[in-house]
Amino acid sequence: MAGSYGAETTQGERYRLSFTVGGLLSPQGRALAEMYLNRMGGGSTERSSQTKVSEKVNEKSDKNADEEVGESIAAIRQQAIEENVLAIRTDSANRRVVAETTRRLSALTVGELAYLAGPDSSTSDREALMWIAMCRYYAIVGEFASEVLKKHHLTGNTHLDFEDYDRFIADKATWHPELETVSEGTAKKLRSNLFKAMREAHLFDKNSDTVLSFLPSPSLTDILRKRADSFGYLPMRESSL
Known part of the structure; x- marks a missing residue:
């Protein structure tokens, strides 16, 4: 559901309260960000291809690189689970962590994901x-x-x-x-x-x-200035x- 992805707004709504596992999930986030960019852009996250990745994502989804990835991140969930990309021992834990990580990534932009997954961060x-x-x-x-x-x-x-x-x-x-x-x-x-x-x-x-x-x-600062509330x-x- 679209409502379960992207940044949360709470005007007149209940808080999302499902952050009970995983901590920060930084390595997992990087791995799934790379997987998403490769799938959507058809390329790697090498420096020379980061721009191509974002451009191809834009062509396919008409999204600006500064817009949130949103529910499109769900496209990699099943593959990530089946291939056990995160190398998690049990199936149930694997499903939980993939689901949680992709939900959080949905609140980032394509540009932020490219930096997260890229070689320069x-x-x-x-x-x-x-x-x-x-x-x-x-x-x-x-x-x-x-x-x-x-x-x-x-x-x-x-x-x-x-x-x-x-x-x-x-x-x-x-x-x-x-x-x-x-x-x-x-x-x-x-x-x-x-x-x-x-x-x-x-x-x-x-x-x-x-x-x-x-x-x-300085690199992260430039990226975050596009959504200065992040600071x-x-x-x-x-x-x-």
Whole structure:
């Protein structure tokens, strides 16, 4: 369904609350991004062919490279599962991780996917893109990133822990009663997986419960400027760009 892909808007709707597994899924995101670009563009993600890939995707789908991939990412799901592209041991886990990763990738643009899968992106930039994908796909994660994670960085209050998250959720429940109907077990999984993703994106240090500042490379900065709200998900000062 188209509604299950792309960035989430929550006007009058319930939050998506299915980020219970996988953490950041950065290596998985890169592998499936490359698979998607190859399938849609008929080429590799080598530097010389990245532009051709985007052009062919545009020809086939009439999408601009700056638009979200959306539900077209679903085209690779079955093949990724059958070929076990992510090398996951059990079929059920493979299906879950492929489904979760493709959903998050659906919130990125063709240009962002090309950079994610390409040879010029650093590990740090790829992790940041997968964090941004998670923030776009799950509005509640994006709101936590901008209203708590980034705010802590900007105010110099670098300590961040589960209590901060719990207060954030309690506040959001005023407008989103579905948060109060989540089971205790699921609520803990959501919280744990969000912190795991922040840790894997190197935006948070678990040992000291500390927010870590992030500075994107010039290449990633140029890509994100096309959707400048993305900087709001990262513990950084835009004035430093």
